[in-house]
Amino acid sequence: MELSSKKSYYNLVLLIGVCLFTVHTAAQCESPALPNSVVFKNVADYRSQDAKAAECLEWLLSKDSFECSEQREAVNAYVLVWLSGHPDVIANVETRVMPFIDRHPELLFPMLHGSAEYALSTNKKDQTQVNALVSGLKAVDRYCRSSKSLRKDPDLKLLHKLIRKKKISSWIEDQQKV
Numbered sequence: 323m324e325l326s327s328k329k330s331y332y333n334l335v336l337l338i339g340v341c342l343f344t345v346h347t348a349a350q351c352e353s354p355a356l357p358n359s360v361v362f363k364n365v366a367d368y369r370s371q372d373a374k375a376a377e378c379l380e381w382l383l384s385k386d387s388f389e390c391s392e393q394r395e396a397v398n399a400y401v402l403v404w405l406s407g408h409p410d411v412i413a414n415v416e417t418r419v420m421p422f423i424d425r426h427p428e429l430l431f432p433m434l435h436g437s438a439e440y441a442l443s444t445n446k447k448d449q450t451q452v453n454a455l456v457s458g459l460k461a462v463d464r465y466c467r468s469s470k471s472l473r474k475d476p477d478l479k480l481l482h483k484l485i486r487k488k489k490i491s492s493w494i495e496d497q498q499k500v
Contacts, residue, residue, distance in 0.1 A: 419493075
């Protein structure tokens with residue numbers, strides 16, 4: 323093979339690699355399609371968006387906070403507007419069960435998202451505050467496992483240990499008594 327042929331071959335392989343990486347990266351950041359305009363005036367308006375909100379929540383929890391920042395901002399805004407007025411989704415934020423919140427305020431979002439996922443997947447009459455908090459904390463734990471620096475945080479290590487040992491519910495109940 324001539325030198326110019328080898329160079330062309332390597333350039334072609336490099337070009338294909340860059341194209342595949344670009345397509346892979348773009349696909350990773352494909353966020354759920356958001357409605358062009360949605361107006362939340364009544365209960366039916368909120369409930370009509372439950373499936374879209376669930377899709378958005380799943381997407382948000384599957385991405386690292388530094389991935390897809392533009393899409394993440396829009397999806398987060400949509401979810402927060404939906405969450406803020408939904409009659410069936412009560413996101414209770416208790417800082418007593420969030421010892422990490424002072425050092426990592428960005429973890430409020432996965433906490434809210436996990437609680438909202440719980441509310442969507444559980445019959446309203448069967449929902450409990452403790453289970454909503456458990457779901458929120460489990461979402462925080464899942465979210466943090468992809469971050470090396472967050473995994474080292476002592477409060478998040480404790481959270482992971484409590485979840486792994488299935489002691490998170492009793493820990494939440496103890497924290498609520500304080």
